[in-house]
Amino acid sequence: MSNAEQAETVRRSRPVRVAEAIKDWVVEKGLMPGDRLPGEAELIAHFGMSKGTIREAMRLLQAQGLVVTKTGPGGGSFVGEVSTDRARALLANYFYFRNVSIDDIYQLRVALEPEVAASLAGRLDAGQIAQLEAIMADYAQPAANAEEERAQHVASLRFHACLAEFSENAMLSFFIGFMARILTDLTVYKRLYAQPNEALWKQGRAHQLHLIAALKAGDSEGAREVMRDHMQMARRMMEDQEAVVMKRFIAE
Template structure:
């Protein structure tokens, strides 16, 4: 058999190596937000790198939201807390030029929202349930005007965001809240939300009330099942509304029958 030399991995940029090394230093030394990194001159000596390379590495860390730099006396590079909002903004920028549909979002929500609800059960307390009840109260009635209508639609998504806050799985919670944010920002979803039409939310609220009751009873299987049904129902309703918005009534038996009421639900 002929010996074959393995293909060497592509050489990494020196800047990327320094970025990873600084991240490792942050972990090893347990640096906290507000702590200052070594001065530029120290980093140049530590990594045997030029000023330009070190500055490029620091700029990369700043763009990633991991540090912030200050000039002047007492200045330097300081460890920063990456906020959830900033992390989501970076992901949204990645998806900016890509096609993301309501069906794409619900393909994930149908799987993940039941899981995050179950994972939140053990951390839910009286205050958590009060928060959910208060959010439902925002949209359990007809809106007085367009502004209240918009606030109600956003609150419908915020309900699920609060549930995710109590999850003990940070990655799962973040992903669910990111999907909720995508629905808030997605152009076609926003077009649906601003439609000045009655929104029949009784069935969606019923799902939420049943889920809360199952959570309080510690019935994980029931929580998972109810949330899965809720998400499937919400997806169907959102896709119906999208088709209606596009002027496609052929799939809707209510529309074909000449009915005025359309199915609506909470997201």
């Protein structure tokens, strides 16, 4: 690499280094989403960089969703927060080229979801139980046609995402919700919705009813076993129906 090329590499990476330094500074100061960041002149003085470098670093942070800029009275730069939907969309797009399979997804679901269920046994309040039961009301009866069959499967995935949101483990909640989104938005079921499957509906609903009973009773091992059986059933169903993950970019 020539001296000119080396200099260009250093010049181009400087805004990236400054952006990382600003993130470190935000953490050190304990700033939270919505807190105001110093003005441009103060950032220039603090980091000892040029106006152009500071502006490019701030643009990088805005692109990441970590900085929000507002105009007008009371405007300026503020600490941003990456939304869950955006983070999941970015992650889905990352996996676009990774050839993720249904089996990959269910390997994780079988490992993670029973543990979430066990951790929540006896810890959900009446309002949270009511949320789960309200979702189940969307498939209280067997589907009458293929359109209803798909809607019921989507509602069932919403049940799992909702349950994960109750977990105090943010990473578990995020990844289980992410897998539910992938299965809702990016899965093509070659024969799954060709006709209603009442036996499948009955078994899946029974699992969820037993799960809610175990959660209410504080039966951690029972909740774990029911969820494990439910996940294994869903895995077999996907394999039987030749489900595949469709390649499509997700909008942020």
